[in-house]
Amino acid sequence: MSRSRRPLALLTALITAAAMCLASLIAAAGPASAASATPIRGVQSGRCLDVSGASLKPGTHVELYDCHGSANQAWTATSAGELRVFGTQRCLDVGGKSRKAGAVLESYTCNGGANQHWTIRADHHIVSALTGYCLDALKGATANGSRVSVWPCTTGTNQQWTTTSGTDTQAPSVPADPRVSNLTCDSVTFAWNAATDNVGVTAYDVYHDGQLITSVSGSTLSTGLTVVPGAAWGLYVNARDAAGNVSQASATVPITPPQCQVDTQKPTSPTGLSATASGTTIDLRWTASTDNVGVRAYDVLRGGVKVGTVNGTASIAPVTTFTDSGLAARTTYSYTVTARDAAGNASAPSTAASATTGAACTDAVCSVTQVTTDTDIPWGLTTLPNGDVLYTRRDAHTIVELNPTTGAKITVGTVPGVDETDGEGGLLGLAIAPTFSSDHWLYIMHTSTTDNRVVRIKLNGTTLDTSSEQVLLKGILRNKFHNGGRLRFGPDGKLYIATGDAQNGDNAQNIDGLNGKVLRINPDGTIPSDNPFKNAVWSYGHRNPQGLAFDSQGRLWEQEFGNSVMDETNLIVKGGNYGWPACEGTSGTCGTAGFIAPKHTYPTADGSCSGIAIVDDVLYVACERGERLYREVISGSSLTDVQQLFVGTYGRLRTVEPAPGKALWLTTTNQGDKDSIANNSNEKIFKVTLGS
The missing domain is CATH 2.120.10.30 (TolB, C-terminal domain)
Incomplete structure (x- = not known):
């Protein structure tokens, strides 16, 4: 190894002695779950979360080191959100209960504080309950001995960790009775009953329609969600254990949040509509409508029948062009366009524009x-x-x-x-x-x-x-x-x-x-x-x-x-x-x-x-x-x-x-x-x- 470590025999003796000294305390408190221990490996570095020097001293810093399977790299994710090491004797701890970005992590006596509570998310981030920050290889370092900290969450692999042990292959049961409350235009509370597992549920992953929204700890059975006004979602939840096994999904709970404000004002009609034929394709262009809140979509009508919709989002206006393909040759088509806002208010139609297709198809x-x-x-x-x-x-x-x-x-x-x-x-x-x-x-x-x-x-x-x-x-x-x-x-x-x-x-x-x-x-x-x-x-x-x-x-x-x-x-x-x-x-x-x-x-x-x-x-x-x-x-x-x-x-x-x-x-x-x-x-x- 590239740094000094205590001989294995001495390390084993120290761990055993410490375990005996703490046995009555552990027995009295009881672990939050009986989950099996597993290494926590950094995606970027390939190295494991390691208690430096395999020391049981409270306050020993936690770092990256080559994975070797010893007790100082064996972490147990409990249903309470702790990450315990050395059996159940120490917990991963934000040093000094600091809420600052860059606060370093330690191995410390388990005490149930928020500085020792973590959420292992489905996107491989591990989030501190105290700070809301992510477990982070400090400054992106990857070498043996590199310190770990908490830092505002990013998409970097220095904040992504795998926890699969491979020794537990049984998935948790399906979370039961998913339900919602407090639905508003932009938020909802989503709750469910606890799943069970042969070892222990360590996290719940909340989805809508196949898209991950958030992950919470295994002891959390409800969460507040940010939703989109007027968007129809199907919410459901999966349970996950420390080995990475994922349950089948719960039943789906449909929601459609109301609009955040009463809006009865229609957008203005689109203006300047033009139609240009090329072969059997017609291209349309128009000038954008205006609205007191915002235009969300344009509907294109051919001969009074809708043949297309151009959508935007709450932050991006829809484009003002449309291509109508696969039309009959030598045929005149007439179009109008209407604008819609998020509340479903529709404008009056634009002035009509017409074009005649060519004699033959020259298009895609x-x-x-x-x-x-x-x-x-x-x-x-x-x-x-x-x-x-x-x-x-x-x-x-x-x-x-x-x-x-x-x-x-x-x-x-x-x-x-x-x-x-x-x-x-x-x-x-x-x-x-x-x-x-x-x-x-x-x-x-x-x-x-x-x-x-x-x-x-x-x-x-x-x-x-x-x-x-x-x-x-x-x-x-x-x-x-x-x-x-x-x-x-x-x-x-x-x-x-x-x-x-x-x-x-x-x-x-x-x-x-x-x-x-x-x-x-x-x-x-x-x-x-x-x-x-x-x-x-x-x-x-x-x-x-x-x-x-x-x-x-x-x-x-x-x-x-x-x-x-x-x-x-x-x-x-x-x-x-x-x-x-x-x-x-x-x-x-x-x-x-x-x-x-x-x-x-x-x-x-x-x-x-x-x-x-x-x-x-x-x-x-x-x-x-x-x-x-x-x-x-x-x-x-x-x-x-x-x-x-x-x-x-x-x-x-x-x-x-x-x-x-x-x-x-x-x-x-x-x-x-x-x-x-x-x-x-x-x-x-x-x-x-x-x-x-």
Whole structure:
């Protein structure tokens, strides 16, 4: 070692003697939980939180040191929020109860003070209850002996810590009876009943609709949240233990906060509307409206029918342009635009503007045809050799064959063993191999009662032969959200599988696990011999990937949901680490050595993108919250000439797939996509004919 340490025998004797001296005190006080001890490792340094010199003296400073598994690096997270070391004899303590940024940390006799209470958050920050600051490697130092402190929280990896021990694999129970109170325009109190665990619950992670809001200690059963006026959220909570095991999510509690002020004043009408045709596309421009509070959106009407919406946020005004694509040739179209504020007050329509399309399509999109509707959510979709469309219905657990010419549909069968998650689990991805004409296998990813899994079942004619089912891969952890689910066969004949992190970012960095990954298996479920880690993992460090597509060079592109900052499109390489949870898009510590940067990112308000498809080396990205389809030209290893299509025209878009000829299948996901209730949707499948 690079510094002097007491001999192990002497250290052991001292610890034993001290433990005996303190035995009556510990027995009387009792530990706050019986949680197992685990090292706390710095993400940036790779070194462990260490009591200097393995000293039991109260006030000994805490530092970084090479991980070696001794008692002075074995920390126990209690349900009361303490981090105990040396068994239960000392606690991590903000020295001198200082509230200053940079206050150093010590090992001190446990006393229950706020200076010894910590919250281990799902984003790998450890927060002091006394200061509200984060556990921090002082000045970003990484060397042995570097001091640790508390400092205002940042996204730096010197404030990110892992606590997984690997010795406890049992997840806590589901937190019960989630409920809200004191709902106002900008705040709410969210509460739940305690979960149980074989060792002890150390934290609760609070989400809305798959997005982490906050983490609190395991002894905290309610928290105040900041909410957005008028925004419909679904709140729920997961429990977490010291080993990093995460429970299944609680039930969802829907909320819609009222507006903060009574607002009955309409925005002014947009002015200066102009319409310019280019081929079969018309571009609209107008002058911004004004409002006493603020314009939140513009609705675009064609012939009096809404065909698009341009959204803004509370801090960013919506843009004043719109592109209407896929129109008929030699046709005159008339448009108006109305403005809306956050309270839903709508302006009078603008003065109309008209334009006549050209004689032929010279644009990226030439036409859009609605092929069918469905009362459930179309999720996985593929084209059969005969040109028919086969798609999964997520919440109904059935597969439908659609003749896109006549619109005729046949339910080929119900997939056995599918379970829902009261969120985004269920019957998900669907793919066929190039050998389908001879072997008739359908490849399916779905949620079961215990996990997510990949199976294959034969399609005999128009009947799903459930007796032929083979489970190819199981043990992919499930949760309410973050299940991934997309399947894609590569030009190498292998099946690629997108899996979510199951609402536990640690899963994404564990190369021995199946979550937060792109997986690769043979069609029979065996592991290809050239996989990088000799298991199913092909790439890792993903949060919730739901899009996979191959370009003409055989390269794999992937689309991934971020948390609250940005979504990302990645070019996947064998064995690559894409950074989650330390890195979200380009936010956080994405420049860390070994992390692979995304090729394109999207603000979550304009993104939340699920499916992708590639036609003629142009990438198409279907977005939900963003209500748009991105078109991006693949140039080398970059994405260029990015265009936004159908903004607000069809609502939330989930799946996009290549269609025969130069075309796409495109599906919506506008209703019931977060509740697992069958047949409570009204979705559409379109055929998009592409142009230049």
